Amino acid sequence: MDLDWLKDFLALAESRTFSRAAEARHVTQPAFSRRIRALEDWIGAALFLRGPQGAELTPAGAHFRPLAEALLQGLDRARRETQAAGEARAAPLAIAATHALSFTFFPGWIRRHMQADATGAISLVSDSMAACEAMMLAGEVHFLLCHHHPDAPTRLDADRVAGIPVGGDVLVPVSAPEAAGRPRWPLPPAPGQKARLLAYGEASGLGRILAAHQARRGDGAGFETVFTAHLAATLLTMAQEGHGVAWLPLTMAEEALAAGRLVRAGPESEAVPVGIRLYRAPGCRNRAADALWAALGGAPAAEG
Numbered sequence: 007m008d009l010d011w012l013k014d015f016l017a018l019a020e021s022r023t024f025s026r027a028a029e030a031r032h033v034t035q036p037a038f039s040r041r042i043r044a045l046e047d048w049i050g051a052a053l054f055l056r057g058p059q060g061a062e063l064t065p066a067g068a069h070f071r072p073l074a075e076a077l078l079q080g081l082d083r084a085r086r087e088t089q090a091a092g093e094a095r096a097a098p099l100a101i102a103a104t105h106a107l108s109f110t111f112f113p114g115w116i117r118r119h120m121q122a123d124a125t126g127a128i129s130l131v132s133d134s135m136a137a138c139e140a141m142m143l144a145g146e147v148h149f150l151l152c153h154h155h156p157d158a159p160t161r162l163d164a165d166r167v168a169g170i171p172v173g174g175d176v177l178v179p180v181s182a183p184e185a186a187g188r189p190r191w192p193l194p195p196a197p198g199q200k201a202r203l204l205a206y207g208e209a210s211g212l213g214r215i216l217a218a219h220q221a222r223r224g225d226g227a228g229f230e231t232v233f234t235a236h237l238a239a240t241l242l243t244m245a246q247e248g249h250g251v252a253w254l255p256l257t258m259a260e261e262a263l264a265a266g267r268l269v270r271a272g273p274e275s276e277a278v279p280v281g282i283r284l285y286r287a288p289g290c291r292n293r294a295a296d297a298l299w300a301a302l303g304g305a306p307a308a309e310g
Contacts, residue, residue, distance in 0.1 A: 181252075
């Protein structure tokens with residue numbers, strides 16, 4: 007049983023319409039309906055009467071509603087109390103960072119903002135954006151460091167998860183050069199051809215950003231995806247080997263660009279400015295996390 011099902015159930019019991027409840031839960035209506043059905047299958051009873059006027063609780067649903075509310079409240083209280091009991095002054099500061107930022111941005115950034123003798127141990131977990139989001143929402147890390155673009159979707163609800171800007175970068179299209187120094191895979195491509203795209207996988211935050219940017223511009227049809235990977239470092243290697251064009255963070259690609267192993271594949275208009283944000287897990291009370299958040303100017307975390 008997924009805890010999100012309980013939250014979905016309570017949202018539908020409150021709004022009484024699938025469309026409004028799905029919107030409140032930030033999922034599509036078909037996905038929301040499937041999750042409600044999964045909860046009913048797990049319980050073994052219908053919880054809602056579905057009709058043209060919306061959804062009404064069945065007797066079983068009315069019985070289950072206060073139990074679901076109490077269960078979620080109890081789990082949240084247990085999590086907070088257990089977290090508080092397990093904290094100590096020397097507890098590690100746990101930060102999840104996307105792969106690209108973990109070895110380009112993070113080392114210098116943490117050195118500038120934290121004193122080693124005051125911080126204690128730092129635990130850095132490097133993974134895809136999807137995995138980092140899951141770790142943060144599960145309460146496994148205090149912070150998430152990731153690229154950000156206003157058009158790209160995330161699982162981090164702005165009303166629940168505080169985030170502040172800590173830097174910036176730009177995604178630039180790059181290609182291996184030809185002998186004359188021109189890009190082997192230029193943008194825009196020659197008439198009648200498609201650009202060979204080295205693409206990010208679905209779990210990649212940079213992939214979400216690039217997909218949102220291309221959708222807004224309406225130019226996704228001009229690309230032929232020839233390779234997909236979650237890691238920007240993998241796409242960097244593939245681009246240098248001449249397999250296609252990749253949008254890479256400039257902080258990652260600048261050394262290869264300076265050495266001539268890569269060249270810009272298109273004009274400046276093809277670049278995608280992105281932010282770098284630090285998100286704080288809800289209810290985080292670790293002292294080192296408090297110190298870092300305060301040093302960055304973040305608002306104090308709410309108690310409880």
